[in-house]
Amino acid sequence: MAHTAQIRIPATYMRGGTSKGVFFRLQDLPEAAQVPGPSRDALLLRVIGSPDPYAKQIDGMGGATSSTSKTVILSKSIKADHDVDYLFGQVSIDTPFVDWSGNCGNLSAAVGPFAISNGLVDASRVPDNGVAVIRIWQANIGKTIIAHVPMTNGAVQETGDFELDGVTFPAAEVQLAFMDPAAEEEGAGSSMFPTGNLVDELEVPGVGTFKATMINAGIPTIFVNASDIGYTGTELQDAINSDANALTRFETIRAYGAVRMGLIAHVDEAAKRQHTPKVAFVAAPSEYVSSSGKRVTVEDADLLVRAMSMGKLHHAMMGTAAVAIGTAAAIPGTLVNLAAGGGERSAVRFGHPSGTLRVGAEAALVDGEWQVNKAIMSRSARVLMEGWVRVPGDSF
Known part of the structure; x- marks a missing residue:
């Protein structure tokens, strides 16, 4: 044969x-x-x-x-x-x-x-x-x-x-x-905030209308407040990934956010663009136990972030999304910045399902446009x- x-x-x-x-x-x-x-x-x-x-x-x-x-x-x-x-x-x-x-x-x-x-x-x-x-x-x-x-x-x-x-x-x-x-995405140009706003009202049919920060930095990311979508920001993977309805809602948010960001022309195109944009939800610091059993206290983090990747809640944090977090945190008025307490900052430590991570970025307003020269973090x-x-x- x-x-x-x-x-x-x-x-x-x-x-x-x-x-x-x-x-x-x-x-x-x-x-x-x-x-x-x-x-x-x-x-x-x-x-x-x-x-x-x-x-x-x-x-x-x-x-x-x-x-x-x-x-x-x-x-x-x-x-x-x-x-x-x-x-x-x-x-x-x-x-x-x-x-x-x-x-x-x-x-x-x-x-x-x-x-x-x-x-x-x-x-x-x-x-x-x-x-x-x-x-x-x-x-x-x-x-x-x-x-x-x-x-x-x-x-x-x-x-x-x-x-x-x-x-x-x-x-x-x-x-x-x-x-x-700041990502130069096709259809979105080179603007860090493709809608022109630090915070938008994002309408998602069947899900609701809520505030969103949509940013092109590291990777296009849609940030929403955890409380606006029924979460606390302390969730681990199973709380999201075992809930089929939740996964569908997040994918719908991602599709409509991608349209608002100019990344796709119609929500149906999102299925062929699974890697980007990301969806993440943020909250003020709160104590929780990470997936390893490590206790994360209020003092350990400036804010909490959970992010979706390829249709599932990520076990820690995507590196490019960490860049987006650090960049958004450095710009007063974004949802990420507000969750971290507001004001000017050049670095932020955020809690994720596996623990915490620090990322730094310095932002400046130049001719009416926010610019970040670089974002810095450590990996191995x-x-x-x-x-x-x-x-x-x-x-x-």
């Missing part, structure tokens, strides 16, 4: 922040997948194990969550004053779809380490000991990320004592600076496995 042999492709399985994904060098992909298009998407879907009607991704590298159904393609940068070009693909779990519309802030922490270890950065820019400053071109959104990667004896340092809520074990700290994080990264992934030769 005829059968199709498997092929093998060099790949690395990495954790970055609270996400993990399969990393490739562009040059190592099969020729048909070295350019954007159906062949590339089909290959990455097969690598991850999608679409899977069982929603488990048993026959692939995915972990059946939005945080673990991810792929990254890297190459030496063709952009001036950059070291590496970084392209991120969010792979749908149960549909044959790869979303290229946004970045993954968490996996951004793994880009510099991978690039150094895989020969994508000029050796003259990497010290034997100290910190390598890697200039990353984020190709999905056309932005620069600066990664500070620790080096020890000529190799990327992966172990250390930096602890990140949502990650079980400590590791080496990788500092990230997201430069000019580690190689989990390297070698080859195998896929059937006829899968792309």
Whole structure:
């Protein structure tokens, strides 16, 4: 009986922040997948194990969550004053779809380490000991990320004592600076606030009308007050993800918010843009017990934030959404800023389902438009496995 042999492709399985994904060098992909298009998407879907009607991704590298159904393609940068070009693909779990519309802030922490270890950065820019400053071109959104990667004896340092809520074990700290994080989204222009307002009244048929801050920074995000949609901001994953009606409501909010932001023309288009925008709800600090059993007190956070990713409540916080949180918190009058107590601030610590996270941003009003030069946060990264992934030769 005829059968199709498997092929093998060099790949690395990495954790970055609270996400993990399969990393490739562009040059190592099969020729048909070295350019954007159906062949590339089909290959990455097969690598991850999608679409899977069982929603488990048993026959692939995915972990059946939005945080673990991810792929990254890297190459030496063709952009001036950059070291590496970084392209991120969010792979749908149960549909044959790869979303290229946004970045993954968490996996951004793994880009510099991978690039150094895989020969994508000029050796003259990497010290034997100290910190390598890697200039990353984020190709999905056309932005620069600066990664500070620790080096020890000529190799990327992966172990250390930096602890990140949502990650079980400590590791080496990788500092990230997201430069000019206001996202330039198609249809929304370059304005940080595409509606022109810090707060809008968002009407969502079947759900209600409530205040919303819609911002393009890090990743397009729709912020609403937790109390306006029946929550406290202390919820853990099961409280949302086990409630089918709640998930439907959040997806409806996301679709109508995307239209208001100019990201799509009609709510029906949201199904083909699953990665962006995000929906998050905010609240003033309140004590709760995180998913690890750690108690988060009122003194531990300036505000609480819960965010949806690919249709489910995220177990911690997406890195790009953290950039949006830090940016919005720095701008007086946004819902995020008000939840944190209002006023001017250059950094904020927020509570999420797994604990807390600090992110910094400095905002300025220039010619009537809010601008943020950069947002800063720390993550960590580690190689989990390297070698080859195998896929059937006829899968792309």
